[in-house]
Amino acid sequence: MIIAIDGPAASGKGTLSRRLADHFGLRHLDTGLTYRAVAASLLANGKPLGDEAIAIEVAHNLDLAQMDKSVLSAHEIGEAASRIAVLGGLREELVKLQRRFAETPPGAVLDGRDIGTVVCPNASVKLFVTASPEARAKRRTDEMISKGQDANYASVLEDLKRRDERDSQRTVAPMKQADDAVLLDTTEMDIETAFQAAVDIISRAKDD
Numbered sequence: 001m002i003i004a005i006d007g008p009a010a011s012g013k014g015t016l017s018r019r020l021a022d023h024f025g026l027r028h029l030d031t032g033l034t035y036r037a038v039a040a041s042l043l044a045n046g047k048p049l050g051d052e053a054i055a056i057e058v059a060h061n062l063d064l065a066q067m068d069k070s071v072l073s074a075h076e077i078g079e080a081a082s083r084i085a086v087l088g089g090l091r092e093e094l095v096k097l098q099r100r101f102a103e104t105p106p107g108a109v110l111d112g113r114d115i116g117t118v119v120c121p122n123a124s125v126k127l128f129v130t131a132s133p134e135a136r137a138k139r140r141t142d143e144m145i146s147k148g149q150d151a152n153y154a155s156v157l158e159d160l161k162r163r164d165e166r167d168s169q170r171t172v173a174p175m176k177q178a179d180d181a182v183l184l185d186t187t188e189m190d191i192e193t194a195f196q197a198a199v200d201i202i203s204r205a206k207d208d
């Protein structure tokens with residue numbers, strides 16, 4: 001079984017995906033980390049973010065098992081990831097890796113922006129997880145503060161909105177709810193309520 005979870009930044013898709021993978025006995029891939037890992041490598045080596053040939057080479061050599069979420073989750077790496085995510089050739093290279101992961105038994109939960117539309121269009125179940133920009137900015141700010149980082153709600157809100165705009169307006173694989181995805185708006189839900197709602201949706205879809 002493949003479960004596709006898409007949605008904007010800090011909507012809770014990673015948290016949900018990890019729990020769903022655990023619950024249904026599947027593997028999990030946070031595809032955002034693949035874009036973040038390529039961006040982090042370009043930044044660390046002083047390469048321009050627009051250099052697609054180098055980005056593709058980094059992606060080609062990417063080892064999913066070596067991606068370190070604690071390093072890659074830095075706010076500025078998210079911004080850089082969204083800037084390289086407009087490069088079509090880079091996306092093709094990463095999508096190959098992501099599909100290979102998804103198609104390995106017993107199946108997987110993948111989360112990102114284009115899982116239901118491009119990476120796994122035949123997924124058994126698709127969710128589009130969202131929440132208001134204000135709720136998402138509050139979650140991300142709280143998350144950064146809990147890790148001891150500096151975070152300012154107003155600038156996090158502005159950054160998330162700018163990233164959402166770039167992710168949904170790009171020409172290649174824009175962030176978009178797939179026609180057959182179920183919308184899950186978690187603005188008024190805590191993590192447990194959102195998880196139960198997702199389990200219900202997936203269990204119903206599995207039985208169809």
Ligand SMILES: Nc1ncnc2c1ncn2[C@@H]1O[C@H](COP(=O)(O)OP(=O)(O)O)[C@@H](O)[C@H]1O
Pocket residue numbers: 007008009010011012013014015016139140142143186189190191192194
């Ligand atoms: N429904 C929710 N209510 C409150 N906080 C949430 C909820 N879902 C996730 N969070 C918190 O919000 C932050 C961002 O969640 P995350 O799963 O990383 O989002 P995404 O993967 O969409 O960027 C995390 O600190 C997480 O614990």
Ligand SMILES: Nc1ccn([C@@H]2O[C@H](COP(=O)(O)OP(=O)(O)O)[C@@H](O)[C@H]2O)c(=O)n1
Pocket residue numbers: 008009010011014031032033035036078081082083085111112113114115163167
């Ligand atoms: N499947 C995906 C996943 C991420 N991305 C890009 O990578 C960036 C970082 O994604 P992420 O999921 O780690 O970001 P957060 O939602 O965790 O903040 C996004 O803003 C997108 O530009 C993408 O284009 N396609």
